[in-house]
Amino acid sequence: MENRSMLIGLHGITGVGWKTIKRVIDSCSDLRELREWSFADYTRTGIPAAKAECIIEGLDEGKLQERVELARRLGIGFLTRFDSDYPDLLAETAQPPWVLYYRGSLKALEYPKIGIVGTRTPTAYGKKIAEELAAALSGSGITVVSGLARGIDAQAHRGAIGKTGGTIAVLGVSPDRIYPPEHGRLQDEIIGSGGLLLSEYPVGTLPHPGLFPLRNRIIAGLSLGIVVVEAAERSGSLITADLALEESRDVFAVPGPIHSPKSRGALYLIKQGAKMVISPEDILEEYTHLSPSSGHFVEPLTKSATQSPEEGMSADEVVLYRFLSSVPVTADVLLEQTQFTFGHLHSVLLSLLLKNKIAEQPGSTYVSI
Missing domain, CATH: 3.40.50.450 (Rossmann fold)
Known part of the structure; x- marks a missing residue:
């Protein structure tokens, strides 16, 4: 079994965490050596006896193959620290994952x-x-x-x-x-x-x-x-x-x-x-020195520079919309600000909601979006 497979095997054993794997890796030059390790070899590195027994049992080749085949049937791949496409930035961190499972x-x-x-x-x-x-x-x-x-x-x-x-x-x-x-x-x-x-x-x-x-x-x-x-x-x-x-x-x-x-x-x-x-x-x-398309036009984060958010609104919808922002406002406040009747206010609010120009928040308050 290659180093990569042994690492996947170690990582899949219940109770074997990041520090235990590091302890093992620091104690042998090639993970394939673990096939020959005895119980005493594990405990000599400071690994508790119960955990050493779990590792020996978990690295059984048959059990490892079962785990790998199960992952493959589920469409799950393995990315390990030994792989060339492991992310460089992540590898530089204090505690990078030994194995990443991906879909x-x-x-x-x-x-x-x-x-x-x-x-x-x-x-x-x-x-x-x-x-x-x-x-x-x-x-x-x-x-x-x-x-x-x-x-x-x-x-x-x-x-x-x-x-x-x-x-x-x-x-x-x-x-x-x-x-x-x-x-x-x-x-x-x-x-x-x-x-x-x-x-x-x-x-x-x-x-x-x-x-x-x-x-x-x-x-x-x-x-x-x-x-x-x-x-x-x-x-x-x-x-x-x-x-x-x-x-x-x-x-x-x-x-x-x-x-x-x-x-x-x-x-x-x-x-x-x-x-x-x-x-x-x-x-x-x-x-700009990293982005593959650093010269690409970028849409502003707020309202579109090429299309007014008020486009397609009626005159009364514009009036109401301009009283709204990202801060929730109650219908009572909007009644006072717009001077609309109660029925007309709710008609305009409904129209703006359907046009996805505003959103209703808890407590019957409204914000622009």
């Missing part, structure tokens, strides 16, 4: 990569910004990396699907599982468009809340920089930003309303020195 095309790893992260419960503003930003970056030859979570992550993936750079989803579960359950179609769209699903968890790993924070280091490790769109003060997105800083990667943040709790994380990052993003160009200008 989709490894070609997505060839492009420069930017991570986009944020809250699982975004505002209409945050969802629109994440999708537009991802579309612009991916259209300019940047691969968008995120975590396939609800909210900002999902919108970033959707924005990048089908564009030049495409998207990479780093999973917090094993690659044979779908989480969250409603993202099965999104996973299929990512794979079908030439994108990539990555996980460091072997097939059959049971889901656990503790697995999800660990994938943040992979998102940060793959990326040249991390963009935080919307995040609360205490958010996993800020952890990802901290991990990016630890690996000397860039951190960007999209500003939002100062009174919105979902803007506080991004505003905090800007206050601490993260680069403020009001256009995709704010990111792309940092990487």
